[in-house]
Amino acid sequence: MANYLDELSVLVIEDNQGDYVLIEDYLLEKFEHIKIFHCIDFASTAEFIQNNKGKLSLILLDFILPDKEGMALVNEILSFDLKIPVIMLTGYTDLGMAKNSLQVGISDYLIKDEINPTILHKTILFALNRNSFINQIEKEKNNYENLFNFSPQPTWLIDGQTLKILHANIAAQKKYGISLNNFLNMLFTALHPKEEEEWIKEKLILKQETVQEKHFTHYLFNQQEIKVNLYFKEININSKNDIIIQSNDISETLNHINTIEIQNSKLKNIAWTQSHVVRAPLARILGIINLIEEKVISDEELPFFLTQLKVSSNELDETIKSIVEQAKQLKL
């Protein structure tokens, strides 16, 4: 609050000179560093505001000016959109209207006959404080909108009940090739193929937020299919439950996995060949040697088995060549 005391500049719009002097006194009494500006009608006020935008901290406004009064005056002042508090100064007779003006954006009102330095001081500080909170919330709303819009991840805001799309960020519009206007006429489920519609509807309405275990299919504008993971979270806006959804295109990842699986099966095939095809002639060669060692083969049979030894050796050679060939073709 200290900073308000440092550099407060107040515009008092008051045509009654007596009232103005009184207020000026109170202000000077309570605020050490204050600049007070004074306008006596709407015309001069409008001109002053045009020339001093951004310099004012607060406006004190009499309800009835010679050239404009009542709600018309309030609306004109508010339409300058200064984002600073406007406090009404009013008599008992205009109390009803003062209350109404609170609804259109006036920060507070003070009854002239009841004003004293303390009340004025407190009212101004409260109004400034409240205004800074409101501005902060406005800024944050803006920040969140930027976060939403500039996220590189396609993101939607949808109605939690009807699943109607309420907003789609720039990434969603680019990725899906669908304009914001077209999105706004769609249900979120329309991005999915028919057979997935019930499934995604159930997930979203039952708020099963962990939908990552399985991926979904989404259609782009040109009916091109992509595979996506969806992440969503319920959010509360103006006491209405909406859902914010992000999609993550995993088509390429799935392709990679597929490629790896194909390679794996090729490698398995090579391993199987190693195990079976190479071993077959090798086992025969070892078997023949074994027969010779165990002296099972007679002299008459020997030439036959020697021929077999040669046949098996050639077979082994061919097999090894073909494995080398297979490994070469495997693009790793």
Add this chain to the structure above:
Amino acid sequence: MNTKFFIIDDDSIYRMMAELIIKKVDANLLIEHCENGEVAIEKLSAIKNTNDKIIILLDINMPMLDGWNFLEDIENGIFFELNKPLIFIVSSSADESDLIKSQQYSNVKGFLQKPLKSQNIIDLLPIE
């Protein structure tokens, strides 16, 4: 009671070598050559009621009815009248998955790697 070997393998040279080995161990042992599982099933069907001890040396990788299909047929009780044949898987494979897979079949009594040696035959003969 005779002991009869069924050598089920598509490789005729291997069958010939196996016969030589078996005969060396005991010349009285009987031997049947089967080039695939189908032939083996036929020959086994023909001796459904035999009292002989049947030892099957089964190669797993064969064309036609391969070793695994043959095991399925035996397991499914096609030869319920026959004394339980003792089956030994013979493979050129050094693949452990074959060994593990073969242990799922109750008729399989052992797993041998090619080439067969006379010691293999001596070892399996006492198995009941």
